[in-house]
Amino acid sequence: MLREPLFIGIESSRADRFPQILCLTDKGGTILSMNRRGQDVFCCPDESVTGWHISDLFAPSERERFVAECARTVDGAGSPPSPYTVLDRNRRPARVLPVFTPAGEGFWVNLVEIDADAGRHTPDMRQTLLTFMDTFPQTFFEFDEHGTITYVNHHGLLEFGFTAEDLEGGLNAYDLIALPDRTRAYQNVAYRMDGRIPACHEYTFLRKDGSTVPVIVHSVAVTKNGEATGTWGLVIDISEIRAAQEELEQMNQTLKLVSTLTRHELMNILTALAGWVDLAAGVTTEPDVDRYLKKATEAAGMLRKHLDFSREIQQVGTAAPTWQDLDAAVGSARSYLENGVQNLTIRTETAGVRVLADTLFDRVFYILLENSLRHGKGVTEVRVRVEGSLIVYEDNGCGVPVREKKRIFELGYGKNTGFGLYLARRILAVTGIKIKEEGEPGTGARFVLSIPQDQIRFF
The missing domain is CATH 3.30.450.20 (PAS domain)
Structure with missing residues (x-):
């Protein structure tokens, strides 16, 4: 990350003397001005290029990649990690390395001509x-x-x-x-x-x-x-960045320790509470008291689920992503299920596929399977397949109402704890995988996982 803009305060005349292509853009990438070297390379006066998007200077086949790389790097004002092809005034390709530098509300973009x-x-x-x-x-x-x-x-x-x-x-x-x-x-x-x-x-x-x-x-x-x-x-x-990272890491370690100790103590209290409730239930003959004890047991169970969720969400992103076998992840998820799995058929077309994902990747499919069994109203079959860089999960249940399709991934939304799909989305987001529900209500749920092209392999 560049803490000090390289080009702030440079007058237009000085930029024109710079022997490399130099563009000033807003935060969205719209070109505000271009120096003389750029005008010469692209054969366009400054006023004619104003309003273009910076990606318009690149070869059509590379524009989408450039925009994606910029989205990852522009906050840090760094360079995309690979060179790109631009087309000069004669439509001849030239290789450049874009270097972004913050300038007020926008950026200077220096296209370093690396093949020159x-x-x-x-x-x-x-x-x-x-x-x-x-x-x-x-x-x-x-x-x-x-x-x-x-x-x-x-x-x-x-x-x-x-x-x-x-x-x-x-x-x-x-x-x-x-x-x-x-x-x-x-x-x-x-x-x-x-x-x-x-x-x-x-x-x-x-x-x-x-x-x-x-x-x-x-x-x-x-x-x-x-x-x-x-x-x-x-x-x-990057001394300041490193210092901030180390301070943040120390704070995270402290919070993790406090969270772990607190969760451990609460679990011990819940275990003791469950024991006392069981003892009380064994000696009471009053229907009202028995009903209250059952409510207390349910409340304790809900609190235990909250503590389990806090442990799982704390683990997300703590380990480096790894290449994971998709078939094995689905199989592992099935093994976690306790109820309803006997009557569930899982059909997979996932052999030979590996995905770069968080180490809790299999947990995503466990959450999807559990949701199908819990909310699908009689789900008997689930299908998981791969379509290009998409992983598609479908069941034959009642589906998701249109009004709930986006909200089901929100923390706390749902008929049970409201944690599951939120956790699944967080796990996938560690490596940029997106998830959305695209099924037709009444015909079953359909979850689509969009995998970045460079994070899926076929063997």
Whole structure:
């Protein structure tokens, strides 16, 4: 995440001198202005491009992917993790790496031309670029194929405690990376120099005084006559983010401990309460007292369900997502059922399918099966199948009334605890899986799980 906008305060004339494509957009991605380099590449004056969406500059086949990636990264003002194709004024494709930078109520979008031949830039253009970089409140650098640093902007020298004399004396980029990260940095640069996809990576950098700083590095290969000759990069200090993450993690651990201890004590109290109620029921002969004791037992049972739910919701997202066998998940869910499963036929067309999901993925199908048995009014058959990147769950029950289709996923809504489908949605959301109910009332429930394309595999 960029805490300080790179381009805030840059006048239009200075943006026009920037030798890369630069667009100013609002938060929705609508272009407000474009610098001269962009106008030249796309052969359109500034006023004609105003009002376009930034994705309109990209090849049609890549627009949907670009918009999806932007939605994931724009809050953090980072770069989408892969390059894209734009079409220049002659409809020829060119590869660019978009870098987003917050600017007031919108963003500057720098389309770094990663396939551009560095040799075509004149010395004047290079000097203009370097002068421009010196105004940035973030670190820009350049190093050659051997790792020797050939340029660091003014902010970078101050940030890491070096001087221009240090730079002239010879600094190697890899020496500024903490030892545990150094081998990985060598490999990442080698991949990039070999023509592989540019990306961003996290490292720990070393300042001149020996102190360390966590950073994210965005970088691209510099080419000359088609050969990689070095690397250009942007370094973003993420110390504040790391500190906030650590503080949040400590708070979460404290809350988790308090929650666990409280739940444990309440469970002990409920166990004791259930015992005393059973003893009382065994000695009373009064119908009214017996009725009250049954109500107390029901209330205790409801409280136990609330405590069970608090334990389950606490586990969501605590472990890294894993590739899970869909067939096994449905089978596991069936094994959890206690009532009504003897009369239930489950037909699956899920063999050979794996889904990247939270470790509680099988719990989703348990919840769906339990809902079918509890609310379906005589459900005898359930079918689970895969259609492309969709998982479809259907039963032959009474279905879901139209007015309830959206509300059934709300916390507390429903005829039982109101926890089940809310929990299912939370489990799926960990990896971006969406769920909705699309069945026809009277013919059965139909839940559709939409899996991101890169999170489902077929074997």
